[in-house]
Amino acid sequence: xxxxxxxxxxxxxxxxxxxxxxxxxxxxxxFFCYLVLSRHQPxxxxxxxxxxxxxxxxxxxxxxxxxxxxxxxxxxxxECNACYSGDDCSRLLLDCPADAGSEDPLFLEPYWQQHASxxxxxxPGWQCMSSPTMGGDFISAELDRHVRLLHRAAENAITDxxxxxxxxxxxxxxxxxxHALSADNASxxxxxxxxxxxxxxxxxxxxxxxxxxxxECIGIRSNYVKGSVSPATKIIEYVTSPNDxxxxxxxxxxxxxxxxxxxxxxxxxxxSIPAPADEDIMLFTISKISGHAGIxxxxxxxxxxxxxxxxxxxxxxxxxxxxxxxxxxxxxxxxVVIAEMGKGGDIFEFGYRTLKTRWSKLHKLISSSNRFxxxxxxxxxxxxxxxxxxxxxxxxxxxxxVEEDKDCYAVLKKSGITSRSGELFEANSHYTRLSLVKxxxxxxxxxxxxxxxxxxxxxxxx
Amino acid sequence: xxxxxxxxxxxxxxxxxxxxxxxxxxxxxxFFCYLVLSRHQPxxxxxxxxxxxxxxxxxxxxxxxxxxxxxxxxxxxxECNACYSGDDCSRLLLDCPADAGSEDPLFLEPYWQQHASxxxxxxPGWQCMSSPTMGGDFISAELDRHVRLLHRAAENAITDxxxxxxxxxxxxxxxxxxHALSADNASxxxxxxxxxxxxxxxxxxxxxxxxxxxxECIGIRSNYVKGSVSPATKIIEYVTSPNDxxxxxxxxxxxxxxxxxxxxxxxxxxxSIPAPADEDIMLFTISKISGHAGIxxxxxxxxxxxxxxxxxxxxxxxxxxxxxxxxxxxxxxxxVVIAEMGKGGDIFEFGYRTLKTRWSKLHKLISSSNRFxxxxxxxxxxxxxxxxxxxxxxxxxxxxxVEEDKDCYAVLKKSGITSRSGELFEANSHYTRLSLVKxxxxxxxxxxxxxxxxxxxxxxxx
Numbered sequence: 001x002x003x004x005x006x007x008x009x010x011x012x013x014x015x016x017x018x019x020x021x022x023x024x025x026x027x028x029x030x031f032f033c034y035l036v037l038s039r040h041q042p043x044x045x046x047x048x049x050x051x052x053x054x055x056x057x058x059x060x061x062x063x064x065x066x067x068x069x070x071x072x073x074x075x076x077x078x079e080c081n082a083c084y085s086g087d088d089c090s091r092l093l094l095d096c097p098a099d100a101g102s103e104d105p106l107f108l109e110p111y112w113q114q115h116a117s118x119x120x121x122x123x124p125g126w127q128c129m130s131s132p133t134m135g136g137d138f139i140s141a142e143l144d145r146h147v148r149l150l151h152r153a154a155e156n157a158i159t160d161x162x163x164x165x166x167x168x169x170x171x172x173x174x175x176x177x178x179h180a181l182s183a184d185n186a187s188x189x190x191x192x193x194x195x196x197x198x199x200x201x202x203x204x205x206x207x208x209x210x211x212x213x214x215x216e217c218i219g220i221r222s223n224y225v226k227g228s229v230s231p232a233t234k235i236i237e238y239v240t241s242p243n244d245x246x247x248x249x250x251x252x253x254x255x256x257x258x259x260x261x262x263x264x265x266x267x268x269x270x271x272s273i274p275a276p277a278d279e280d281i282m283l284f285t286i287s288k289i290s291g292h293a294g295i296x297x298x299x300x301x302x303x304x305x306x307x308x309x310x311x312x313x314x315x316x317x318x319x320x321x322x323x324x325x326x327x328x329x330x331x332x333x334x335x336v337v338i339a340e341m342g343k344g345g346d347i348f349e350f351g352y353r354t355l356k357t358r359w360s361k362l363h364k365l366i367s368s369s370n371r372f373x374x375x376x377x378x379x380x381x382x383x384x385x386x387x388x389x390x391x392x393x394x395x396x397x398x399x400x401x402v403e404e405d406k407d408c409y410a411v412l413k414k415s416g417i418t419s420r421s422g423e424l425f426e427a428n429s430h431y432t433r434l435s436l437v438k439x440x441x442x443x444x445x446x447x448x449x450x451x452x453x454x455x456x457x458x459x460x461x462x
Numbered sequence: 463x464x465x466x467x468x469x470x471x472x473x474x475x476x477x478x479x480x481x482x483x484x485x486x487x488x489x490x491x492x493f494f495c496y497l498v499l500s501r502h503q504p505x506x507x508x509x510x511x512x513x514x515x516x517x518x519x520x521x522x523x524x525x526x527x528x529x530x531x532x533x534x535x536x537x538x539x540x541e542c543n544a545c546y547s548g549d550d551c552s553r554l555l556l557d558c559p560a561d562a563g564s565e566d567p568l569f570l571e572p573y574w575q576q577h578a579s580x581x582x583x584x585x586p587g588w589q590c591m592s593s594p595t596m597g598g599d600f601i602s603a604e605l606d607r608h609v610r611l612l613h614r615a616a617e618n619a620i621t622d623x624x625x626x627x628x629x630x631x632x633x634x635x636x637x638x639x640x641h642a643l644s645a646d647n648a649s650x651x652x653x654x655x656x657x658x659x660x661x662x663x664x665x666x667x668x669x670x671x672x673x674x675x676x677x678e679c680i681g682i683r684s685n686y687v688k689g690s691v692s693p694a695t696k697i698i699e700y701v702t703s704p705n706d707x708x709x710x711x712x713x714x715x716x717x718x719x720x721x722x723x724x725x726x727x728x729x730x731x732x733x734s735i736p737a738p739a740d741e742d743i744m745l746f747t748i749s750k751i752s753g754h755a756g757i758x759x760x761x762x763x764x765x766x767x768x769x770x771x772x773x774x775x776x777x778x779x780x781x782x783x784x785x786x787x788x789x790x791x792x793x794x795x796x797x798v799v800i801a802e803m804g805k806g807g808d809i810f811e812f813g814y815r816t817l818k819t820r821w822s823k824l825h826k827l828i829s830s831s832n833r834f835x836x837x838x839x840x841x842x843x844x845x846x847x848x849x850x851x852x853x854x855x856x857x858x859x860x861x862x863x864v865e866e867d868k869d870c871y872a873v874l875k876k877s878g879i880t881s882r883s884g885e886l887f888e889a890n891s892h893y894t895r896l897s898l899v900k901x902x903x904x905x906x907x908x909x910x911x912x913x914x915x916x917x918x919x920x921x922x923x924x
């Protein structure tokens with residue numbers, strides 16, 4: 001009986017275990033589902049949804065010939081490189097001219113794609129609701145600090161004890177500087193901004209059309225030497241070094257009282273840096289450093305406090321301020337550039353390697369030609385790389401050597417290459433400028449068309 | 463024997479179950495740890511780390527009296543509201559003047575904080591590497607489209623069949639427009655930009671200092687009426703409606719051939735919208751709509767194609783382009799504004815409620831005074847809200863009624879209130895402008911100081 005009772009009472013083996021197991025398995029199913037499903041739900045945190053959207057856009061396949069943007073209704077779309085089309089930029093357009101005219105430094109785009117996670121920035125909806133007071137507010141103070149750090153790290157300019165003035169366009173800074181450098185005010189005693197040909201007059205043209213009456217003469221050195229200027233006029237020399245178009249390092253040649261040095265290209269990817277620049281007034285822009293031509297930011301490094309104050313006053317009076325978004329973005333980009341310097345991800349190393357390869361390809365091609373030639377550039381020691389470096393200019397300054405090729409731009413145009421005529425640089429039309437800073441697609445098309453041109457030549461001669 | 467063997471062979475009850483259980487429990491622990499730990503690890507995806515950083519910065523406690531920014535070395539810091547200080551902006555500064563001078567529409571900051579997840583944007587490191595070609599590229603086409611959608615949704619302006627020109631500053635657009643409106647070119651036949659007092663001459667001052675020689679006269683109507691202008695001069699009237707400082711809706715009064723309508727404040731949070739504006743040339747800016755004074759973007763809605771083309775040409779010649787970052791950000795903000803319209807999150811409703819409350823508080827306070835008065839504003843029907851709405855102006859146009867209070871600005875200054883003197887609006891110094899669009903902190907301090915002033919009065923009179 002007892003036995004039986006005990007037998008009857010004895011629980012079936014592992015019943016509790018079974019219950020445990022079921023509970024545990026249920027938990028596992030729950031956790032598993034949670035993990036799987038949560039991948040398809042917006043991650044927690046307000047900024048995460050913006051991140052997810054951005055990742056979704058970036059994941060769009062543009063066949064390596066374009067970039068995706070969030071388009072209308074949130075649907076993203078590809079913006080294709082020149083000569084590519086289709087929803088995914090996969091179609092190469094026939095007879096599409098190679099674009100060697102534009103100055104957008106898209107050769108650095110892959111660099112930033114490689115540094116996506118460190119270089120991307122989230123702008124919260126409530127940021128930038130106060131009007132920027134350049135130098136006065138938090139962000140612009142950070143911008144100033146980072147620009148100084150960058151110059152120190154790149155060893156291309158001395159900023160200690162100097163003042164930095166920021167503007168969206170070079171024309172703004174030129175207005176402010178000429179205003180500050182002229183006696184009392186620009187209208188009473190006109191100033192004359194002169195540059196030596198060949199030079200890229202874009203900034204000077206802007207300047208001209210702005211203040212035509214305000215500033216007496218704008219032009220190239222030869223004009224000036226001809227004595228087209230009244231002795232009362234203040235001469236301000238505009239020196240671009242490395243020079244656009246030919247990439248040569250330049251010095252002031254007029255010995256005028258005031259010189260503005262445009263050092264937009266004085267960075268290790270474009271040029272050797274013999275020594276840090278230390279002139280009284282130096283101009284730089286983010287677009288040539290990081291390659292972001294879409295971000296409008298220039299700055300002037302100014303030695304003299306009075307000049308700085310006058311220029312700053314002029315700019316604030318004209319509310320020439322830089323959007324807070326732009327300032328935040330540039331600070332972020334500069335941080336990445338500095339953090340990666342001297343490491344595997346050095347942007348100057350990346351840029352130098354890319355442009356050096358492009359230059360040597362083109363150089364090899366042109367040297368086999370009797371019809372064309374490009375500017376002679378020699379290897380030079382670079383203070384940044386601490387070694388002799390090969391040339392890696394942003395542009396090739398191409399010359400049509402044959403007499404009948406008077407209009408070199410037209411010669412290339414006829415062969416499907418868009419360049420910038422020498423005349424736009426106040427130089428001879430036997431010259432034209434080829435841009436080497438665009439996408440790999442653009443450069444490949446350029447070399448393809450140049451090869452065709454040069455080979456035609458050899459066929460003709462044989 | 464068999465029995466025994468069988469007995470020996472018989473597995474202990476639930477051994478397999480036990481093994482199962484252990485395995486399963488192990489999985490429980492694994493999943494649990496994964497879930498918990500993953501909250502402290504950067505989420506996968508390149509944009510997530512940027513999101514995490516932004517969330518970390520936003521989480522900084524600035525005591526509700528400031529906002530945090532990522533500072534040097536990635537360490538964030540608080541930028542405090544006026545009159546607050548300390549690492550966490552918790553310290554109220556004594557004898558700090560109430561800022562009623564500034565125009566930053568920070569009253570909308572809480573709106574964007576409430577819409578953090580939808581209004582924030584990620585800018586990938588590789589974005590914006592091409593120079594913007596306004597209207598030509600992908601982003602600026604999107605910007606144009608969204609601006610039209612916004613005007614249609616807000617019912618404040620008709621853009622169909624019109625052209626939109628974008629610029630960073632109003633001065634840029636004014637240059638381009640006057641250039642386009644003047645015969646052939648601005649220098650040959652000068653133009654005269656005139657406005658009626660009281661008006662906010664900031665934009666006109668900018669304009670003036672830019673093109674002093676290029677455009678003959680800049681000034682207020684009275685100057686013009688005095689016949690200070692040669693008959694050859696083209697008159698361009700500048701009408702601000704709602705007017706800054708007094709918030710009144712204005713019409714053209716000169717009947718001149720060309721009128722530029724500044725509708726920066728013609729939005730439902732500041733004013734009733736009797737009907738969509740449909741003038742030939744209308745100016746707007748994002749900073750008054752969304753409150754982002756740090757984002758520099760203005761646009762002109764232009765009816766005549768020739769005028770648009772001339773103006774656009776002038777701007778592109780002077781590379782007056784809007785940074786790509788700014789364009790992306792504005793498109794995002796406009797998307798949120800449109801998506802929330804007519805719902806609980808309507809920015810116009812939010813802005814209207816805030817400013818209406820501030821105006822009525824101030825109005826009540828001033829009406830108990832014999833020394834001060836403010837502009838009379840009446841409830842009006844609003845086409846957007848489809849109802850009669852109370853006044854909610856951006857500014858109070860305060861008058862010191864007592865004869866001895868000749869300098870109303872100084873009177874307030876002495877009582878710790880910073881305003882903008884009527885003289886800056888080419889008006890009588892008995893007037894001064896009080897800004898109602900700043901933070902709640904600023905407004906509270908303003909009312910506190912005004913109460914003190916008014917109560918002094920009643921003590922004096924009793």
